[in-house]
Amino acid sequence: MYFQVSSIMNIINTQAFVLKKKNSGETSFIVHLFSIDHGKIIVIAKGARKNKSKFHGFFEQFSMLNIHINYKEGRPYHFLNSAEFIEPFWQFKNNPIAVLYASIITEVIYKTQKYYSDSSIYKLLKAVFYEMNDNKISPQYLHWYFFIHFFKINGFGYNLEFCNHCHKKLTNGKISTKNGYLLCSNCSQNINSDLFFNNEILNIFSFMLKNHPKKLLNIKCSEKIRKMTDKLIWNTLKIHFDNLMHLNSIKTLNKMI
Ligand SMILES: [Zn+2]
Missing domain, CATH: 2.40.50.140 (Nucleic acid-binding proteins)
Known part of the structure; x- marks a missing residue:
């Protein structure tokens, strides 16, 4: 109206x-x-x-x-x-873990969005917050879901299939801290990066890109994979946005968990 x-x-x-x-x-x-x-x-x-x-x-x-x-x-x-x-969203506001992960999302939106942005980020946020409120899916997975789609909407989505350098099929490797590209283990041997990924993480990201957040109920991964994935996502934000080098929400989350 x-x-x-x-x-x-x-x-x-x-x-x-x-x-x-x-x-x-x-x-x-x-x-x-x-x-x-x-x-x-x-x-x-x-x-x-x-x-x-x-x-x-x-x-x-x-x-x-x-x-x-x-x-x-x-x-x-x-x-x-x-x-x-x-x-x-009373339910998720009463879940301290959901609040921590949702705060990372809102801080990134606050620092990156401008007047007149495309409605796709709004719709993505809405879908993710409804699932957080439903309280069935891990808020950590939902925040990965948000950012995997956020990267794609912003034009720097991960190419999960092929090494950005040699174009061979990816299984494991590192993300370049210069440009956020995924490199296979061969091509990333000599690069200075501690952003490791493996096949399991590639599969999670590709599943997230293809499915509604409700489907995340099927994802289960170890503490080690969860830590690696947080690190990849948060560092990808830093690589693409200068003003996201220091996010207060991530500092708070690291203190609490
Ligand atoms: Zn390669």
């Missing part, structure tokens, strides 16, 4: 996830949202910290909302008119 009020002021209706919020003035919040139609947007929720506010309780991180905002071209902030829950 989209009503034109004047040539510069519009009321925009969209759905959005809460990425984070900060206090503003005595009673308001500044809320950073990731929306399906407009990418990352910043809104001011006036009076939201008052107990009787119509906005009370809406802006916990990860909540999915239906919002109406007063959108003004060229302004960094917009004013929020109304908000309703589409899905508050």
